[in-house]
Amino acid sequence: MLATAPLLAARGVSKSFFGNPVLRDVSIALQPGRVHALLGENGAGKSTLINLLSGALRPDGGAIEVDGRPVSRMTPAYAQQAGIAVVQQELSLTASLSIAENIGLGAYPRRFGLLDYPELAVRARAACDLVGLDEPLSMPVGHLSLGRRQMVEIAKALYRRPRVLILDEPTSSLSATETKVLTNLLERLRGERIAILYISHRLNEVMALCQHVTVLKDGTCTADRSLEGTDANELVRLMVGRDPGDLFPRWQASALAANAISVRNFSAGLMRDVDLDVRTGEVLGIGGLVGQGQEDLLLGLYGAIPARTASATVNGALGLPGGVPKANALGLAYVPADRKREGLHLIHSIITNMMLPAFARLPALKLRSRRAERETARGLAAQLGIKGDLGRPAQALSGGNQQKVALAKWMPHHPLALLLNDPTRGVDVETKREIYMMLRNFAAAGKAVVLLSSDTPELVHLCDRVAVVREGQIVAMLERGALSEEAIVSAAMGAEHQKVAA
Amino acid sequence: MGGRRTLTILRSRPFLTLAIVAAVWIAASFVSRGFGAYGHLRYLVELAAVIGLVAAGQTFVVIAGGIDLSVAAIVTVSAVSLPLLSWQADPTGLTAVLAVLALTTTIGLVNGLGVALLRVHPMIMTLAMATFLQGLLIIIAGGSAVTAENPLVRWLGNARPAGIPAGVLLWVAVSVIVLAAMHATSFGARLFAIGANPLAATLSGVPVASTTLAVYAISGFTSGLAGVLVLGMNGQGYVGIGDPYLLASIAAVVLGGTSILGGLGTYAGTIPGAILLVTITALITVVNASPGWRSILFGSLILGLLLLSGREQARR
Numbered sequence: 160m161l162a163t164a165p166l167l168a169a170r171g172v173s174k175s176f177f178g179n180p181v182l183r184d185v186s187i188a189l190q191p192g193r194v195h196a197l198l199g200e201n202g203a204g205k206s207t208l209i210n211l212l213s214g215a216l217r218p219d220g221g222a223i224e225v226d227g228r229p230v231s232r233m234t235p236a237y238a239q240q241a242g243i244a245v246v247q248q249e250l251s252l253t254a255s256l257s258i259a260e261n262i263g264l265g266a267y268p269r270r271f272g273l274l275d276y277p278e279l280a281v282r283a284r285a286a287c288d289l290v291g292l293d294e295p296l297s298m299p300v301g302h303l304s305l306g307r308r309q310m311v312e313i314a315k316a317l318y319r320r321p322r323v324l325i326l327d328e329p330t331s332s333l334s335a336t337e338t339k340v341l342t343n344l345l346e347r348l349r350g351e352r353i354a355i356l357y358i359s360h361r362l363n364e365v366m367a368l369c370q371h372v373t374v375l376k377d378g379t380c381t382a383d384r385s386l387e388g389t390d391a392n393e394l395v396r397l398m399v400g401r402d403p404g405d406l407f408p409r410w411q412a413s414a415l416a417a418n419a420i421s422v423r424n425f426s427a428g429l430m431r432d433v434d435l436d437v438r439t440g441e442v443l444g445i446g447g448l449v450g451q452g453q454e455d456l457l458l459g460l461y462g463a464i465p466a467r468t469a470s471a472t473v474n475g476a477l478g479l480p481g482g483v484p485k486a487n488a489l490g491l492a493y494v495p496a497d498r499k500r501e502g503l504h505l506i507h508s509i510i511t512n513m514m515l516p517a518f519a520r521l522p523a524l525k526l527r528s529r530r531a532e533r534e535t536a537r538g539l540a541a542q543l544g545i546k547g548d549l550g551r552p553a554q555a556l557s558g559g560n561q562q563k564v565a566l567a568k569w570m571p572h573h574p575l576a577l578l579l580n581d582p583t584r585g586v587d588v589e590t591k592r593e594i595y596m597m598l599r600n601f602a603a604a605g606k607a608v609v610l611l612s613s614d615t616p617e618l619v620h621l622c623d624r625v626a627v628v629r630e631g632q633i634v635a636m637l638e639r640g641a642l643s644e645e646a647i648v649s650a651a652m653g654a655e656h657q658k659v660a661a
Numbered sequence: 662m663g664g665r666r667t668l669t670i671l672r673s674r675p676f677l678t679l680a681i682v683a684a685v686w687i688a689a690s691f692v693s694r695g696f697g698a699y700g701h702l703r704y705l706v707e708l709a710a711v712i713g714l715v716a717a718g719q720t721f722v723v724i725a726g727g728i729d730l731s732v733a734a735i736v737t738v739s740a741v742s743l744p745l746l747s748w749q750a751d752p753t754g755l756t757a758v759l760a761v762l763a764l765t766t767t768i769g770l771v772n773g774l775g776v777a778l779l780r781v782h783p784m785i786m787t788l789a790m791a792t793f794l795q796g797l798l799i800i801i802a803g804g805s806a807v808t809a810e811n812p813l814v815r816w817l818g819n820a821r822p823a824g825i826p827a828g829v830l831l832w833v834a835v836s837v838i839v840l841a842a843m844h845a846t847s848f849g850a851r852l853f854a855i856g857a858n859p860l861a862a863t864l865s866g867v868p869v870a871s872t873t874l875a876v877y878a879i880s881g882f883t884s885g886l887a888g889v890l891v892l893g894m895n896g897q898g899y900v901g902i903g904d905p906y907l908l909a910s911i912a913a914v915v916l917g918g919t920s921i922l923g924g925l926g927t928y929a930g931t932i933p934g935a936i937l938l939v940t941i942t943a944l945i946t947v948v949n950a951s952p953g954w955r956s957i958l959f960g961s962l963i964l965g966l967l968l969l970s971g972r973e974q975a976r977r
Contacts, residue, residue, distance in 0.1 A: 463864060487866040501864055504857040506924055515854055519866040523848035523875075568865070 164227030165190050166354040167212060167243060167323045172221035174207055181207045182378045184221070189323055189354040194345055196365045196386070197358045198398055199375035200559075200587035205358055206248075208375070209325055212356070213245045214238040242322035246312050246329055248358075248585065254301030258292070259283040261300050262315045286314040291340040304450030305332040305496075313341070324348065325356040330364060331585050332613065334448035335648050342368055360587065361614070362391040374398055395588060406592055407620040408599045410639075416440045419576045419607035420460060420473050427459025427466035428452060429631040437576065437607045442598055444622030445611040447651045452631040453611045454496070457578045460609075461493045462486040474575045487520060490575030494565050494582055496611075498558075502565035505554035509545070510536040512553050513568045520572070539567040544593065559590030566594070576607040583614060595621055615644045627651050674918025675930035681966070682937045685944070693947050703826065705939050707894070710832035712935040714887035715906045716913040717839045718769070718880030720931045723914050724843070725876045726856035726923030727776060727783035732884045732910050734791040734798075735765050736903025739888025741798055743814060744807040744898055754813035762885045768794070769881020773874035787877075798900050806899035809892050818893020828890045835883065839928045852876065857924025912963050913938055937966070 165188035174182045182204045189195055199205045210216040211223060214233040222229040225241045252261045259279055268278040283296055290310045294303065300311055309332050316324060330338045345355060345368060359365055365372070366386065374382040374397040381397045420437040429452030437443050445453045459466035460473070462480035471479045473489050480486035486493075495501035503512055513536045518527075536549050543563045545556070553564060562582060569577070577598070583591045598608050598621065612618050618625050619642050627635040627650040635650035670676055690697025715732050722729045739761050746757040768790065775786040809815065820827040843849040851872050854862040863869050887906065892898045911921075917934035919926025941962050945955050 461864075483863055483866045484868050493864055495861075495864055500858075501860050504854055504861055504924070506857050507853065511850065511853070514850070515862070515865045515867070518847040518850035518854070519862075519868070521847040523851075523872075524842075524846050526845050527847060527850065 163191060165224070166226060167241075168224040168227075169208065169211060169218075170222045170224060170229075172208075172211055172218040172223070174204075174211060174216065174219050180378055182211070182218075182375075185375065185378070185380045186221075187212075187356075187373050187380075187383070189356055190371075191322075191352040191354050192349055193371055194349055194355045194357055194369045196369035196372040197356055197375070198362075198365065198372060198394060200398055200589060203375040203398070203587075204378040205375055206327065209245060209327060209356070209358070212238075212325065213243055239319065242320070243325070244316035244319050244321035244323070245325040246316050246327060248327040248331070252300045252308055252311060252315075255299055257297045257299055258287070258294060258303075258311055258314075259296040261311055262286055262318045264315070266319060282318060283314070286318040287311075289317050289344060290314045291337070306334055306337050306449035309333055310337060310340075313344075321353065323354045323356070325358075327358045328360065328585055329357075330359060330361060332449065334450075334613070334651075335615065336448065336652065338364070360585070360591075362394060363616075365394075366391055398588065406588065406595070407617075408596050410599075410620070410623075411603070416605065418472065420471075420609075422460070422468050422471045422479070424469035425456075425459065425466065425471070425479075426468070427464055428455025430455050430459065430628075431631045433631075433633050435626065435633065437609055438623075439575075439607050440602055440605050441623040442602050442608040442610055442621055444618040444625035445609060445628060446615065446618045446625050446647045447628035447634075449613060451628045451651075453628045454580060455631075456628065457493065457580055457609065457611055460486075461491055461578055463493070484519065487516065487572070490573075491578060492516075492569035492572070492574035492576070493578045494562075494569070494580060496580040496584060498561050498565050503553045503561055506552055509540070509549045509551060509553055509556070509564055512564050513539055513549075516568050516572055535571055539570060542570070543567050543597075557587075559586045562586050562590065562594070566597070574606070576609065577601060578609045578611075580611045581613055582610070583612070583617060615647055618642070618647055619644055673930075675927060675933060678917055678930055678933040678937060682933050682940060685937070685940050689940070689944055689947075696943070696947070701943075703829075705943055706936060707826040707828050708942075709935040709939040710826075710828045711887050711891050711894070712906060712909045712913055712938060713832050713932060714835060714883050714890065715910040716931045716935055717835055717928060718883035719910040720839070720914050720917075720919055720926065720928045721843070721852065721876045722783070722880050723911075723919055723921060724856050724923060724926050725852045725873065726859060727873070727876070728911070728921075729769075729772065729787050729877065729880045729884075730784060730907060731768070731772060731787040731791040731794065732880060733903040733905075733907035734794040735768055735881055735884035736888040736891060736906050737798060737898075737900060738768065738794055738903075739765050739885040740892040740895075740898035740902045741802045741807060741900060743811060743889060743892055744809045745802075746811075752812070754811035757811055758813055758889055761889065762882060765885025765888070766878050766882040769878040769884070770874060772881065773877030776877065777870040777873035795900070802898075802900055804900065806897040808897050814889055814893040815896075816893070817890055818895070828894065831886070831890065835886070836928065836932060843928055848872070848875070853924055855923075856920075909935075909938055916963075916966060938963075941966075 168188040170186050171184045172182060173180065173184055185208060197205055207216065211218050214235045214237055223233045224230065230237065262283040263279045268275040268282065280296055290313050292310050292314060300308060303311065309329060313329060329341060333341065348355060357369055369386055372382060372384060372386050373380060374394065376398060416439040418436045419439045423434050425433045425435065445456065447453055455464060458464045462482045462485055466479055468479055473480060476489055480489050480491065499505060510532055514532050540549055545560050545563055553561060556564065582594055598610065602608050610622060623639055625637045625642060625647060626633045627637065627647055629651060637646055686697060695701060715736060719729055719732060742764065743757060743761045746760060772787050772790055775781045776783050817827050817831065851867050854867055855869055855872055859869060888903065891902060913931050913934035915921055916937055917930025919930060941959065945958050950958065
């Protein structure tokens with residue numbers, strides 16, 4: 160192993176933005192035939208390191224090496240030539256182009272100077288087969304679910320026949336099956352002596368898949384070692400810099416309580432004729448493969464998309480809320496999955512973001528009090544541990560802190576029921592723990608929490624009950640005693656169905 | 662704290678635009694005798710008042726993420742229909758003015774209905790509205806000019822209480838109300854939210870449809886007000902009287918630093934923006950070129966100024 164030169168390496172690289180050091184003297188070496196994990200909390204410098212390796216950014220100090228030779232001017236074009244492919248966390252696909260066109264974008268095969276569609280189709284098909292994408296190649300990417308788009312993104316990287324593959328949180332939007340396909344694929348690529356850099360917040364995945372790990376904390380490297388003989392707690396300690404303790408708060412049964420939300424024959428979007436009761440004082444999990452209608456369930460209850468129901472009670476009022484303002488008035492609050500697109504106003508200040516629900520429900524011509532707004536925002540920031548100047552635009556915050564703002568803005572209105580859509584996606588361990596704590600406390604205060612999550616351990620350890628959704632139906636309602644990752648996954652994939660048939 | 666605040670103001674776009682206006686005025690008064698005279702500058706601000714009124718509604722619309730291409734047609738509707746209304750019953754002429762303002766506000770409301778409820782793109786909706794109104798005006802008024810005999814309108818266009826033109830006083834009053842509505846009410850805060858990210862605004866409970874309706878109605882109202890003023894200053898209304906105010910209103914908004922993409926900006930920038938536009942026009946007139954060259958010069962200067970005063974950064 161030592162004899163071969165790494166395909167791609169960074170030697171003592173440093174980088175600062177506006178005088179803030181983001182990386183200090185970090186080294187990493189990607190060897191052929193090895194899956195290398197890169198761990199670190201949000202803001203630890205992982206994305207910056209990837210950008211240096213792929214030539215998107217130039218280091219302030221240190222060097223990037225390809226095949227053991229330092230590259231004086233690393234550019235994205237050079238990186239592509241050298242066979243380095245990056246699957247970004249922020250999807251870079253064009254929604255209106257087809258799957259094949261997206262996969263080939265920038266590297267279309269040409270014939271007589273024109274785009275060679277038949278050749279593109281053949282090569283795109285091959286890339287799709289590798290990741291298990293069976294949708295027609297001509298389908299616009301905009302029609303795909305987030306998870307399938309992620310697979311297109313990976314196929315796009317494979318289409319370029321990379322020698323080095325960098326994956327930035329590839330599984331954060333994938334279902335269990337898609338994750339399995341990806342894991343098998345990476346095993347195979349490893350056999351083909353491709354060097355893989357794998358960034359993930361899911362430690363069990365990392366433990367199962369990777370051979371080597373580099374841990375970043377506050378821009379410095381705290382570990383660069385083989386994963387053999389390392390346990391997950393130790394990794395967390397290296398990332399956080401202290402003992403991990405338990406990620407999930409201790410579960411306590413809440414006193415049996417009334418129904419906060421109750422619907423019969425509820426239909427919205429993909430959901431068809433669903434009955435559901437959400438009790439006060441509980442965290443109700445919504446699980447299942449990605450894109451089975453779970454989001455429509457939340458949006459329908461929230462009045463954001465049209466919904467029909469035979470009968471409904473929401474916090475004591477009859478009938479579904481006919482729109483978001485009405486839902487807010489009934490004490491519902493919704494935290495969306497895509498915080499950049501749906502949750503926040505990135506160009507506006509953190510204060511304005513936190514105050515928006517207040518602006519939405521105050522009388523239109525009511526005069527604002529900037530002082531009161533500042534005070535409320537300061538209180539929320541202190542409560543949730545958001546540091547720094549609150550006058551900064553929200554885009555200056557890390558992903559975890561953005562999520563906190565998206566949650567915090569509802570708190571002054573004391574919602575009776577929280578509808579959360581994958582609130583911990585792409586969020587670092589420390590913030591996750593804080594969010595879990597908040598949700599449990601919220602439930603303990605006699606309110607209802609509906610938690611849609613793609614993170615199965617979260618459903619198992621945090622929820623009182625879990626409703627598993629498949630093809631627009633709730634196929635299983637698992638009580639606390641029956642909760643396990645196996646139970647959720649098998650219900651999600653229809654495994655118990657086969658058992659009956661057998 | 663005070664020093665930092667001063668610095669923020671000095672660096673802001675409204676201040677920058679104001680500084681450019683001052684620089685142009687000073688430079689021009691050296692080059693051309695009489696440009697810097699009080700009477701001439703007062704006249705420029707009076708002309709700017711019309712643009713400023715049209716651009717007030719436009720600023721609301723643009724901040725909320727839309728655009729109103731029907732403002733010129735609405736100015737014309739106001740200036741042409743007002744003389745047709747009889748004012749004999751009310752010696753002040755106020756009733757007729759209010760009736761016309763109600764009419765233009767309704768036109769704006771229809772724009773808003775199309776954008777908010779029928780989800781027609783604002784460009785299409787307001788352009789269609791403009792075309793519709795132009796046709797209607799030709800049928801009603803034909804090619805002839807109509808003279809305004811309404812006392813209130815005449816007063817607005819010609820009176821100078823305390824030496825300040827009534828139109829400028831009207832503009833000042835409207836500016837105060839507009840700035841307060843934009844920056845000191847929750848309605849104003851909703852505008853910015855809708856313009857920056859309509860989806861996130863909806864999910865945060867912002868009543869997007871009613872806010873959008875209000876915004877286009879306001880634009881109809883201020884365009885109507887501008888029509889009343891231009892009629893008073895001109896004495897006559899005719900089809901085409903509002904035409905210069907479409908590009909002018911959008912240019913004033915953008916010159917003042919309001920993002921054409923929505924979500925960022927202030928009317929405080931549009932005010933010097935309007936004055937700057939009028940100043941440029943006056944300068945071009947001084948140059949004494951043919952109308953063709955004047956237009957070319959005007960277009961190039963606006964483009965140059967926009968490049969100078971900072972293009973927008975790409976938004977992710």
